Amino acid sequence: MQRLSLATLPTLPDAVRRPAYDPRRTTTGIVHLGVGAFHRAHQAVYLDEILATDSQWAIAGASLRRPDMRDALAPQDNLYTVAFRSCEGAQLRVIGSLKTIHVAPRDPESLLAQMCDPAVRIVSLTVTEKGYCHDPATGDLNPAHPDIKADLAAPRAPTSAPGLIAEALRRRRDANIVPFTVMPCDNLPSNGATTQRIVSQYAALLDGALARFVEGDVAFAGTMVDRIVPATGDSDIAEITQALGVEDAWPVVSEPFGQWVIEDRFPTGRPDFAAVGAEMVSDVEGHERMKLRMLNGAHSTLAYLGYLAGYQTVSQTMSDPAYETLVRGLMSEEVMPTLHMPGTDLGGYREALVARFHNPALQHRTWQIAMDGSQKLPQRLLGTVRDRIAAGAPFERLALGVAAWMRYVTGTDEAGAPIDVNDPLADRLRAIGDAAGRDPERLAKAYLGIGDVFGHDLRDHPGFNRAVTAALASLLTRGAARTVADYAHATH
Known part of the structure; x- marks a missing residue:
């Protein structure tokens, strides 16, 4: 069976919604750390909607652990299907907002180069609570965390989320490139302020000036995200592949409901999130x-x-x-x-x-x-x-x-x-x-x-x-x- 791809998009059944733009003509404006099921069913769907009218906000995803997602989606031109399931049945939608996927442990340098591209104005995260390498009881960085200890030993080739963000910000500062906005989308209390504190604390272990730069010059936009996204099973893949008529190696299953509340702190620009249903607020x-x-x-x-x-x-x-x-x-x-x-x-x-x-x-x-x-x-x-x-x-x-x-x-x-x-x-x-x-x-x-x-x-x-x-x-x-x-x- 053929794979889902740009070449096979025209063959999909009429009931399947597909990108209302040419993914080859988009440019990357967002790097997203933690390109798992939730991100692909939530933020990437909102961006897919935005790209129909504003082509500068495609996503470069990054896996912080394994190459599985990259290996599954690369042969599909990074296209994948979201099945929105309710009691009335499933609505299928092919998403084209994911332009590439980096694997941080395999090649941190290519990911850091992407994060330092001046066209990238937002770095977002869905790395789960444990990906912040912090103490959940206090919200502070855990300097004894194995990933943090490894990054402190090799700070120019980090693989943790705090290490990657701090190193990319350091490189942008030294190259006189304005810093990106950091937009965490995980379930942390005051996730914007918490992420800023964690990254600042990590930076302080390396360089006091970098910590002051993170605290004073980098915007952190807190968010609230809501959508129930179960893990994709083999039966889901088989059912979605049959409905498409082509193979999708890693689709996503989701409920129809979605909510995204975002603090409007983007000094270098942002997509028109509100136009696709996100709520922009001063405090989330x-x-x-x-x-x-x-x-x-x-x-x-x-x-x-x-x-x-x-x-x-x-x-x-x-x-x-x-x-x-x-x-x-x-x-x-x-x-x-x-x-x-x-x-x-x-x-x-x-x-x-x-x-x-x-x-x-x-x-x-x-x-x-x-x-x-x-x-x-x-x-x-x-x-x-x-x-x-x-x-x-x-x-x-x-x-x-x-x-x-x-x-x-x-x-x-x-x-x-x-x-x-x-x-x-x-x-x-x-x-x-x-x-x-x-x-x-x-x-x-x-x-x-x-x-x-x-x-x-x-x-x-x-x-x-x-x-x-x-x-x-x-x-x-x-x-x-x-x-x-x-x-x-x-x-x-």
Whole structure:
């Protein structure tokens, strides 16, 4: 079978949407670090729309780990398909905004040269929380991170996101090329300010003048991004290839809903994001907190508790009435009171999230959402816990979500089968679980002692300790499904 490519675009079925421009006539204006499924289903789709009227904003993608994506898409002229799935079926769209893909570990120099091109005015990121090489509890750079230590030893050939950004900015400064704007699109609190702090701290370990340049002369535009993008499976590839009539080696599956809120801080210019549905604001923090705590916090809670009960996808988990009741209560009674957003219909947002979680067409795996929990908990659940503690308000459902993470990372499910815990701290977490056994007090105390997740305040808070220990004890003795039923219908 032929591959998807510029040559085969005209052969696609009429129902398949394709680029409304010639990808060969575009120029690169954005370098994107972390060219994974989410970026290809979100930012790249917005840029595909923009390129129909403004050809200077094509994307040069960069993989910071493996060459898989480059190798899959290069024979396709970097074209790929997004399947927007809902209960009504799937709408297929071929995206042409990705012009090339670099592989940083293989050739950091070519990526840095691209980042130093004066035509590149934005460097954006979706490298996941762990890609920032930081301490999630504080938001500061972790200088002991292996990637940071490697980059500090060879700063002219970095491969981490902070190292690449700092080195490209140094080269642009020394060549009198205006700095690009850095636009993080990951789930970090105050992601613009956090990224600036991380890059500045990395630069300070090399050169104080470079750190001052990053702090004073480089714009960092915070964002809030929202779209549910499950991992692409073999069945997805087969189904999409059959619908296209040509082979697409790595398509993307997505829900139709998408949201992008962007701080308007682009001193050297930007695409007309607003013209394609993005919301330009002066401060993204409120939107960001709402999404992190309501969508991502609920998602993680559902993922751990759902996986433990044997549910493979979010929609399967939500089909259990007790889980839906729990997640509604979590958002309504424990999360929404911490959000202060006059004019925003938080109840409407909650109902939209519940409907999105129910979408059976997505097949969003609980295991996928459960990945990297040690990096996600501080943003998704623990910030809300701290606000509830400060307000003297209950937080039992939040504590249950934390306890479910602890139960999950012990590495053994309720049937005694091993769990593939995909987390930067996986070995440490498993060792803690093995040492503590099934004693909820020992287990909770040991996990709460991980300072780069919980800090010292939550570790030492008696009420939080009690709530987490009680939830963990129930999960260990009664199982996830019965525990969820208890918490869903309890009066808190």
